[in-house]
Each structure stands twice: as structure tokens, then as C-alpha cells.
Amino acid sequence: MNSPQLQRGVFLALLAAVTVAFLWVLMPFFGAVLWGVALAILFTPLYKRLLKTMRGKPNAAALSTLAICLFIVILPLAMVGVSLVQEIALVTQSIRSGQINFAAYFQQILDASPQWLLNLVERFNLGDMAAWQARISAAAGQASQIIASQALAIGQNTFDFIVSFFVMLYLLYFLVRDGSDLSKRMRDALPLAKPHTHYLLNKFTTVIRATVKGNVAVAVAQGALGGLAFWFLGVQGALLWAVLMAFLSLLPAVGAALIWGPVAIYFLATGHFWQGGVLIFVGVFVIGLVDNILRPVLVGKDTQMPDYIVLMSTIGGMAIFGINGFVIGPVIAALFMAAWSLFADSGHVGPGHEQAEDAQPRQVAKDEKAG
Template sequence: MTEPRPPRSTRLESRTFILLLIAVTIGFGWILVPFFGAVFWGVVMAILFSPVHRRLVPKLGGRRTPAALVTLALILVIVIIPTVMITGALVREAATVYARTQSGELNFPLYFAQVYDALPTWVTSLLDRAGLGNLAELQAKLTASLQQIGQFVGAQALAIGQNTLDLVVSFFVMLYLMFFLLRDGGALSRRIREAVPLNDAHKRELSQKFATVVRATVKGNVLVAIAQGALGGIAFAFLGIHAALLWAVLMAFLSLLPAVGAGLIWAPVAIYFLVTGAVAKGVILIAYGVLVIGLVDNVLRPVLVGKDTKMPDYVVLISTLGGMAIFGLNGFVIGPVIAAMFMAVWDLYIVERTAVPEEIPISRHPGEGRDPVPPNTVQDPGLRRDDSEGV
């Protein structure tokens, strides 16, 4: 017997409602585009500090609003104020380096020529075969690259100065959003889970995976990057290298990329020391880079991230590079999150496809397929058996 088909008007109303739902969702996302960075980092910070908020609620008598305010103050003191101070110092130091490069006080092509002249003959022959033996051409390319970097830094500084009002508005939008996400985030996440048309097990798995990866990426990778950048900056300052803060930030930035890391900064500097006669400085920097900067990732990352949530390094590398190419600086979080959700969804799909369905015994008669009850057997009083029906 076939079930009656729903009336055509009912199906039309359902499809119209779905289209309306999609349209208003796209429209809401569209109006959030100008504040994408503020909304994104507000959500990330709320997810990262939600455990702190949950611990503060009982200590403040179950009042969620004061707990959210205290958590927001902690975010300001721990994250936002130091970031603003470091960014201001970095902009000033980058401008100083650019000015010294323009005046000739810092001559990177000369440093490159010194390294090239000190290379062994077999290395220079390999460079010649690879088409990299033309020193003048390499110097021209290096100079052009440095000029482009300087122009980019200057353009970014000018953009920051011109868009100060937008930055201030975005900053307060982020703080405002963080407060309400901390206070009402639990109810909002439950509401979102109820609206997602998946079974409860899948929704629970995906939501836990999302929160875990966000916390792991920010708390783990960022703290590891900060540690490596700080250690590298201390070494550069101790060895008397100019613009130690600038190089420290670059090392921290590159530390977000596994298999690449801060070695792209300290290794060329160590090579320069070795080939220019500062052998002691070169050996110290190499030993420090390998034993301290290089190993801090292996020591801190398992503690901060956890081995069970760590994705393969090649997945992290590709997703981080791709995310930053598409979303800019925000991509170092967005890329790994998308990759982790991709892997989680496919894992759930594979589990569903390979799950063995439970076998249900098929019987032609009501009493067939059951063990018969021996006569004169006392049954459980809680079980009622109707002998006339056999059930």
C-alpha cells in the first residue's frame, strides 16, 4: 500500500520556504562581509576563552554577564593590548629598515655578493648550470624584491592611517560580539545544532571537531609561533643583528608553516656569518636554531595541541598556505579548520557506508524464531505473555 502523496500546494510552500531561508542567509552573510575580520576573530576568541568563562560563572554566583565582562577584560590584557603594542613597534622598525635600505646603510645585494663569493667552486658551478650564476641579475632581482616589499609595507602603513576609523569600528564590533558570544554562546550553539538537518551523533562530532581545531590552531600553533619568534628575536638581539623585532615577527609568521619554519630566516643569517668570517656567531646561531628554536615545536605542540587532534604536517602546510592565499592573514586559522572539517565529514561518511546493519530475524509466523517456553516454567512477573497470540 503506497502512502498518499502530499498536496502540491504543500510541496510548493516547502520549496518556497527553503529558497527564502537560503536567500535571507546569503543576505545576512553579505551585510557581514565589511566586518568579516571582526566577526571572525570575535568568534575565534569566544571559542578559545569559553572554558575560562565557564569556570568563572560558578565563582561569580552563576551570573553570566559579570563572568563575560571579566573574561573580556582578560582577553584585552592578555591578547589585544600586547598585539597592538607589538604591531606599533613592528611598523616603526619596518619603516626604519626601509629607510636604512634606501640610504644604502643596509646593502642586502652586497651581503648576497659576499655570500656568493665565499661559496665553494662546486656550488657555484651548480648554480651556473641552474641558470643562477649571473650575480648581477640575481642582485637586480633581489633589489627589485626588496623595493616591492618596501612599497608593500609603506602602502599598508598608509592604508592603516587612512582607515583608522574603520579599524576602530571593527575593534569595538569584535569586543561587542565577543561579550555576547561568551555570555550566550552555549544557547546559540545549541540553537544552531537544532537547525542543522543531521542526526545528533554527527552534529555532536562535527561541533566538537570544529571547536577543537579552532582552539588547537590558535592556542597551539600561535603560541608555538610566538615562542619560536621570541627565541629567535632574543638570539638576533644578542648577536647584534639589526631589526631583531622585525626578524622575530617574520620567524613567528613562518613558524605557522610546518616543514618550513623559522629556519628560512635564521639559517641564511648563520650562513652569512660563516662565510664572512664571523664563525663563532654562525656556529652559535646554528646550534641555537637547531637545539632551541627547532625543538620548541616538538616540545610545545604536543602539549598545547594534543597528538590526537594533530593533522598530518602536509595537510596543515597545504591548508595554511591555501587559506592565507584566499583569506589573507585570517587564512592560517580558516584553512586548517576547513581541512579538518573536510576530513571529519569524510570520516563520518566512510563510517556510515561501512557500518554493518543489525540483522533482524525474519519469521513467517508469530511464534517462529523464538525459543519455546518450557512448560511449568515460572516467568518474570514483569513480563506479560498472551498465549493466544504467541507474543
């Protein structure tokens, strides 16, 4: 009854049960934990530099790293968030009062469209123009209600947000300070060959650092450039559209164009040719180049994944996990590719297992140098 096999089986079952229970307990703070880990990975090189400067004082170096993170990341986001809430309130009020009328804008585009284009639309049976106008008007009304409800939800969930925010900061401090020791203990605890464990954890770290650093840099650059263009052209709610462009730019290749493209079409259709031309030029040759140049350099190069894998994993991750998915999706894709690469190189983890253990340290060193 007390055979070693039975004891081991019971222990593994207990280990699995308490692990699942612990993850279940952490689920309310999933976002806080995720961003605490991501920011810790991103700012660990800075912590190590400060640790050398402060002559081996880990607490002071961790606090300094936390303060720098607050100053260059969190506080600017908070300031943009406060301004965004005010902008949302103004835009919502303008939609309700009719000052912003998407149905009227659509009608202006129809009035300016040539007859051959209207005939072509009718030929392809795209529907009655009046029906499309009614749909756009209804969608605009629903959008204003959604914006108002989300703003109200943000206000109601302020306490939960504050709790999660401080949990993230608390966790970030300890992960920055003790991250190396935690990583070593994790490598020692995982029941995998040590080179494989090191390789997979290093891939996890590299992808998170590249994804957060690259996607956030691209989003900020595209949102700022698009917002400035909208402000210069006199588009109402420039900050709101800038944030939407930054959010949508998380989708490679197509993101920001979903915002500036319709506005450029409206300008051209209503006779504002220079505004439309300027916006198209900025969108294609400035915002587009940011995506085409920065994203492959900051994301694809470090993750060593094809662009189409980055695109699909980002969209899929955001569809499942929301905003957190732009980190989770590429991480899952990278670990999937890394695990299958190990599986293939190790001869299906069979007789070639020893050769794989000899081969993987070279790949680990290569990845550490790239990261």
C-alpha cells in the same frame, strides 16, 4: 497551488536567500566575526569557571572574561604592533639610505664563496652572478616600497580597523555569555541527526581551540626566541625579523628557517663564524625543537589530523584567506575528514543510519574529553 510541497520549496528557497544575504552583509566584518568566534571558543572554559566563582552572574563573568582577554592577548599585540610600526619605519629608512644593502650582502657572500661553488652554480646554469645581484637589489627596493605602502595603508585604514576591533569585542562579549544557548539552538536547527550534528560542532570547536592555542603559542615562542637571538648577535631590526619569524612559523616545519637561515649563511660566508654557529644552534636545536615538540602536542593531538594534513591545510588556507587562513584551513580539513568519517560509518547515510546514531555518541564523548 498551495500544496505543502510547494510551500516547503518556497520556504527553503527564502531561507537560502536570506542566509546568503546575511552572510553577504557580514562580509566586511569577516575577520572580526572569525576572531570573535575563535576567542569566544578559546575563553569559554575560563568564563565557565568565573561564572561558578561569581555565583551565576553571567554579565559580570562575561565582562571579567573580556577584560582578561584584553589584558593577556589584545593589549600585548597592540604594544608589539606599535613598536613594529616604528621598527618598520627605521628599517625602511635604512634600506633607502643604503645602510641596509641586500645587494652588497649578496656580493660579500659571493666574494667569500670558494671557486668550486661558483663553478658548480655556473654548471647548473643558475645564471649570471651580476644578474642575481641586480635582481636582489631590485627586490630589496620593491620590498622597501611595499613595506612603506603597507604602513601607509595601515594608517589610512585605522578607522576601519577600530570599527572591526570594537565589533569583535562586542561580539566576543555576547558569544562568551550566550555561546552555550547559541550552540544548542544551532544543533536543534540543523537538519542532521542529533549525534552527527553534535559530533561535527564539537569537532569544529576542538579544531579552532587547538589551532589558535597551538599555532599562536608556537608562533610567539619561535618569534621571541629568534628575535632574542638576532638582538644578541646585533642584527638590525630584530623586532621586525622576530615578527616575520612568528608569522612564517604558522607554516609547520619550514617557517622560521626562511628568516634565520639566510642570516646564518651570511655570517658564515663573511667570516663571522661564532655568530653563524650560534644562530644555527639556536635555529636548529631551540627554535626547531619548539616547532617539533609544541606543535604536535598542541595542534596535531587535539585535532587528530596527520601532520601533513595540518601543513597542507594551513598553507592552502593562508593562500586563499590570508592570515585568517591558518585557522580556516585546518577547520575545513577537520570537518572534511569528520564528515567523510560519518558518511563511511553510517553506511552512506542509508540503511545503517540508525546504527550510526547509536555509534556516534561514543565518538562525541571521546572528542569532548580530548577537547
